[in-house]
Amino acid sequence: MNILFVHQNFPGQYRQIVEWLGAHGGHQIVFLTQRTNVPEVPGVRVVSYKPHHRSAKDSYVLTRYFEDCMGAAYGAMLACRELNAAGFVPDVVVGHVGWGELSLIKNVWRNVPVIGYWEYFFLSEGGSVGFDPEFPASPDSHLVMKARNAVNYLTLPDIDLGQSPTQWQMNTYPAEFRRQSYVCHDGIRTDRLLPNPTAGVPLSRLGRTVTADDEVFTYMSRNMEPTRGFHVFMRSLPTILAERPNARVLIIGGNEASYGNASTTEGGYRADLEREVGDKIDWSRVHFLGRLPYADFRRVIQISRCHIYLTVPFVLSWSLLECMSMQATIIASDTEPVREVVTHGETGLLVDYFSPDALAKQVIDVLSRRAEYSHLGPAARNHVVEHYDFLTKTAKVHLDRINSLVPKAKQIET
Numbered sequence: 001m002n003i004l005f006v007h008q009n010f011p012g013q014y015r016q017i018v019e020w021l022g023a024h025g026g027h028q029i030v031f032l033t034q035r036t037n038v039p040e041v042p043g044v045r046v047v048s049y050k051p052h053h054r055s056a057k058d059s060y061v062l063t064r065y066f067e068d069c070m071g072a073a074y075g076a077m078l079a080c081r082e083l084n085a086a087g088f089v090p091d092v093v094v095g096h097v098g099w100g101e102l103s104l105i106k107n108v109w110r111n112v113p114v115i116g117y118w119e120y121f122f123l124s125e126g127g128s129v130g131f132d133p134e135f136p137a138s139p140d141s142h143l144v145m146k147a148r149n150a151v152n153y154l155t156l157p158d159i160d161l162g163q164s165p166t167q168w169q170m171n172t173y174p175a176e177f178r179r180q181s182y183v184c185h186d187g188i189r190t191d192r193l194l195p196n197p198t199a200g201v202p203l204s205r206l207g208r209t210v211t212a213d214d215e216v217f218t219y220m221s222r223n224m225e226p227t228r229g230f231h232v233f234m235r236s237l238p239t240i241l242a243e244r245p246n247a248r249v250l251i252i253g254g255n256e257a258s259y260g261n262a263s264t265t266e267g268g269y270r271a272d273l274e275r276e277v278g279d280k281i282d283w284s285r286v287h288f289l290g291r292l293p294y295a296d297f298r299r300v301i302q303i304s305r306c307h308i309y310l311t312v313p314f315v316l317s318w319s320l321l322e323c324m325s326m327q328a329t330i331i332a333s334d335t336e337p338v339r340e341v342v343t344h345g346e347t348g349l350l351v352d353y354f355s356p357d358a359l360a361k362q363v364i365d366v367l368s369r370r371a372e373y374s375h376l377g378p379a380a381r382n383h384v385v386e387h388y389d390f391l392t393k394t395a396k397v398h399l400d401r402i403n404s405l406v407p408k409a410k411q412i413e414t
Contacts, residue, residue, distance in 0.1 A: 001027045001410045002088065003402070006076060006095030006102060008034040010046060013096070013117060013165070013186045016390045017398055018044050027412065030088060032079055032101070034072070049079035061140075062147040069100025069151045077104040084108055091406045097159065100151050106158045113405035116159035118181060120315050121172040122148040128227055128259065128314040132354070135226050135260070152177070160405060163398075166316050168337045184397040187390025188318070190381070193325035199302035201250065203287060211303055215244060217363060218304040218328075220252040220297070220319050224270050227259040228317070229310025229333055234273035235356035236363065238280035243364045248285040250300050252292055259314065301326050306366045306373075310353060311335055324348070325384045327377035331362050341388075347380045349373075 003021065005014050010033035021029050022043025029044045036048045053071030055064045089109065095102045096117040105114060123129065124142030138144075152173075162181030164170035170183045200209040210216055217240075221228035230253075241247060255268045263269045270288070292300065301307060307328040309320045316337045324330060324341070330348030332338045342348040349366070351358045366373050387393060396414050403411040 004090035051075040073100040073103040076101040080108040113160040131312040187394035195327040196302040215247040223254045236360040239360035324380035
């Protein structure tokens with residue numbers, strides 16, 4: 001089978017499946033992306049494209065996103081024309097809808113089926129916008145969100161089958177999107193994400209390696225920002241560190257903004273919150289590690305006595321399931337996307353998103369009564385293995401869906 005994957009940020013949500021397909025051979029796998037100099041994946045040919053157009057900084061706010069998406073769509077279409085001219089015709093296209101890249105694909109291959117990734121339908125209510133009153137929505141935010149969904153609606157007629165990774169994310173879409181769609185997570189390699197009691201993390205400031213024998217708790221987000229509750233987390237630290245004098249916190253993440261508005265302060269939200277909590281914190285026990293290589297991320301979580309995951313109602317992070325797979329004791333925000341994967345008292349602990357005091361109290365209790373919460377980590381891993389493991393659960397679902405769109409002679413053996 002010839003399969004074309006499309007995602008501006010290779011490999012995106014397709015990391016597991018393209019690696020699996022490439023390793024098993026027998027198929028021609030091409031991945032179309034904006035990235036260059038990407039890591040090599042055996043059996044996968046990566047083709048980079050450039051957006052044909054980008055919006056100007058002063059472009060109209062209601063059409064700026066659409067303009068960027070159409071620039072990406074046209075650039076992707078030109079790359080597909082080149083692939084077609086060189087003799088590559090996909091039997092199926094699998095790609096992310098959100099950045100417009102699939103919008104013009106069928107202008108090249110009219111009869112090729114397309115599986116579109118429905119990640120998030122922009123909500124003016126019930127989602128990330130306006131959820132936290134500290135960061136209120138602008139008066140016209142509902143108009144901006146509505147305009148952003150133009151790409152979803154434009155692409156819908158060309159999507160033969162849709163996919164969302166969680167039920168909550170699928171439910172953000174109107175009924176016409178859900179009719180020809182299925183819910184299945186991208187999949188977690190639980191065989192690679194295991195607990196490791198001998199793991200260690202060297203900290204240059206300490207001049208030594210910290211291990212599971214140290215009282216370590218952790219927080220992680222792609223970027224330290226309000227959408228992932230960074231402000232709530234930082235405001236909980238003075239109480240936690242005061243009550244647990246031997247504890248130290250390891251923080252993974254960048255200092256930009258992935259979602260929502262960036263801070264106007266130099267240094268981003270980290271600078272804002274460092275200034276706010278100021279002298280209330282023993283900074284010698286706070287370690288900002290930045291963005292880490294995957295192997296280092298695993299070691300940090302493997303030594304953690306509890307891991308904090310906070311989010312507004314928005315796309316669920318892979319990192320939550322990855323940490324659960326490594327048997328982390330999860331303390332997470334009691335928000336709807338999280339409740340789909342974490343059951344309070346069984347596979348983790350849920351706290352009020354808006355209460356730093358509640359978060360601090362729960363972390364302190366876990367650190368001080370470690371044995372009483374020791375069942376949560378193994379139960380979390382069992383839950384991920386049972387429902388989200390790529391090799392034994394999700395891969396077959398995705399491959400069966402791909403096979404359903406192509407003739408039997410070209411189908412992938414599962």
